[in-house]
Amino acid sequence: xxxxSRTARNAALxxxxxxxxxxxxxxxxxxxxxxxxxxGAVTGITSPVQRIGSAIxxxxxxxxxxxxxxxxxxxxxxxxxxxVDELQRRVAAGDAAxxxxxxxxxxxxxxxxxxxxxxxxxxxxxDFTQRYETVMINRGSRDGVERDAAVIGAGGALVGRVIxxxxxxxxxxxxxxxxxxxxxxLADSRETGLVSGNGSAALRLNYISTRAEVSExxxxxxxxxxxxxxxxxxxxxxxxxxxxxxxxxxxxxPLMREETALFKVILLDPSIDxxxxxxxxxxxxxxxxxxxxxxxxxx
Amino acid sequence: xxxxxxxxxxxxxxxxxxxxxxxLLPQLWLPLGYIDGMMIAVxxxxxxxxxxxxxxxxxxxxxxxxxxxxxxxxxxxxxxxxVAAGLAVLADSFAVRGQLAEAVIVATATAVEGVIVxxxxxxxxxxxxxxxxxxxTRAGVTGLVCGLAxxxxxxxxxxxxxRRRRGLQWH
Numbered sequence: 097x098x099x100x101s102r103t104a105r106n107a108a109l110x111x112x113x114x115x116x117x118x119x120x121x122x123x124x125x126x127x128x129x130x131x132x133x134x135x136g137a138v139t140g141i142t143s144p145v146q147r148i149g150s151a152i153x154x155x156x157x158x159x160x161x162x163x164x165x166x167x168x169x170x171x172x173x174x175x176x177x178x179x180v181d182e183l184q185r186r187v188a189a190g191d192a193a194x195x196x197x198x199x200x201x202x203x204x205x206x207x208x209x210x211x212x213x214x215x216x217x218x219x220x221x222x223d224f225t226q227r228y229e230t231v232m233i234n235r236g237s238r239d240g241v242e243r244d245a246a247v248i249g250a251g252g253a254l255v256g257r258v259i260x261x262x263x264x265x266x267x268x269x270x271x272x273x274x275x276x277x278x279x280x281x282l283a284d285s286r287e288t289g290l291v292s293g294n295g296s297a298a299l300r301l302n303y304i305s306t307r308a309e310v311s312e313x314x315x316x317x318x319x320x321x322x323x324x325x326x327x328x329x330x331x332x333x334x335x336x337x338x339x340x341x342x343x344x345x346x347x348x349x350p351l352m353r354e355e356t357a358l359f360k361v362i363l364l365d366p367s368i369d370x371x372x373x374x375x376x377x378x379x380x381x382x383x384x385x386x387x388x389x390x391x392x393x394x395x
Numbered sequence: 396x397x398x399x400x401x402x403x404x405x406x407x408x409x410x411x412x413x414x415x416x417x418x419l420l421p422q423l424w425l426p427l428g429y430i431d432g433m434m435i436a437v438x439x440x441x442x443x444x445x446x447x448x449x450x451x452x453x454x455x456x457x458x459x460x461x462x463x464x465x466x467x468x469x470x471x472x473x474x475x476x477x478v479a480a481g482l483a484v485l486a487d488s489f490a491v492r493g494q495l496a497e498a499v500i501v502a503t504a505t506a507v508e509g510v511i512v513x514x515x516x517x518x519x520x521x522x523x524x525x526x527x528x529x530x531x532t533r534a535g536v537t538g539l540v541c542g543l544a545x546x547x548x549x550x551x552x553x554x555x556x557x558r559r560r561r562g563l564q565w566h
Contacts, residue, residue: 106446110480113454117476120469121519156423221418222428223464230464232418274522295522371425 199375202250210252211326213380215239217247219373220265229256229273229293229370235378236264246325246379253367254278254318254329255376266378270370271299271331279322280331282308283315291316291331291364299332301362308360310337316364326379332364403455409436410456414463429529429536431505433460435544437475438501441482442491453479467521474511478504494545502538506530 203216221232235241245258247268256276260267269276274293280301281288287310289303301316314334320327338361413432421428437456441449456479457472464471482504491497509530516522525533 106450109447110450110476113450113476114473117454117457117469117473121467121473121515124467124469220422222421222425223418223466230466293522 199250203375203377210248210377212382214248214377215241215380217266217376217378219376229270229276230259231256231268231270231370231373232265233268233376233378234265236266237261238263240380241266241378242381244324245381246329248329248377249368249373249375251367252330254325254331255368255370255373257324258378268376268378271366272297272370277322278325278331279319280316281319281327282310282334283317284311285309285314288319288321289362294363297366297370298335299364299366301334301364302359304360304362306339306358306360310334310360310362312337330367332366334362335365336363337361406440406452406455407459410459414459418463426536429533430540431508431533431537432540433457433471434475434478434505434508434537435501435541437479438482438504438541439497439545441479442486442497442500444483446480446483446487449479449483450476453477467519470512470515471508473515474508477511478508481507495542497545498538498542501541502534505537506534509533 200216215235217233217235219231220234223230233247241258241261243258243261245266247255247257249255254271256268256270256273258266259269270293271278271291272293274295276293278291279288280291282301282304285308287304287308289301291299291301294300304310312334316331316334318325318327318329318331410433413436417428417430417432420430433456437453440452444452453475454472457470457475458468460471460475461468482500485491485500491500509525513525513530
């Protein structure tokens, strides 16, 4: 009897927890709420550890890189080894500094050409479930970052938008996330549509009429009509154009597929390589002070 | 003896550390993102505790994972709770003593969790479901890491201690 009641208690606990989680998920689907307070609390606790971990990670990778390099250098002539070591270390450090400098200069020039206030930020984490395309940056509410702020990368290419802000860090939904949506415009024909992630490295441009003139290689920029992203930020280039499914209810006519379809199916190659983002610019509210921290400046 | 509250606090700290490490590791090398450290921790705890303890552990680990991942809150919590419950029943019904058996069970549990997540995403009409290849890779890598962590590390540490006791130099 006691065993039965324990089994019943266990089953009740499991079912109530599963139902509670299902309810929470359903609420998010229906209302679009993302339980920002609960999420913010957890990221608020973990973000200082993440920042320290990110710094340690950079140190470990650079030390490891040097160690591997030193093993290879050891095969060289013994008398030249120290000189080669020193010179190559300088070259490597110089290259790294030049690359960093070039990236930051690129961002700086982009920032100067953009309207509004933008802050430099560094990517310090990635979504570990790999089910969502998100990255974490080292700027949070303390730096004036707000939810839905636009985030851009090198060359002014669109990276995504902030979906969650904690005190020290923010989570950025990348444009490659299947759940993202960006109001977009074809640079030449000025037709507008919606760019979303495609579950792959490519993006998909939806709602472009079959009558619109689109050519491969044509640039796609933000339209500015979605109220999140400023207009004319680079998104990508057209790589593939196809015809969408026919209008529901229309009889299927072979060889006349284009006549019965409403929209084209357009695939894009994003202007930014989301796997290799290191430094970004995040848009700040207009009322923020003009003094902008540099990406390397640690708070 | 640690109080129940102390055990919960330790578990929360462990999960926060694992979650934080899991957001950092893909930054160093992207394939490291395939290791589901949270599943390893939830799985190993679920195999060693009561049914209620396993269920709460799964719920806690899943909620922390959801909070850090930036997706739908409740998705991994649901899946991990269900998987932890299954593991507790399994451990109660069968003898799961070997570390290798635990690694295989954790790998299977990771695959089952992936299937549950995929089912939930399909049911709710949300995009972003993981491909079968990614799901199987995650399960395999997680099982391997679990095996290394439970079999390899204790053996290395024991061997190192033996060598130190004998006064030999460790290479």
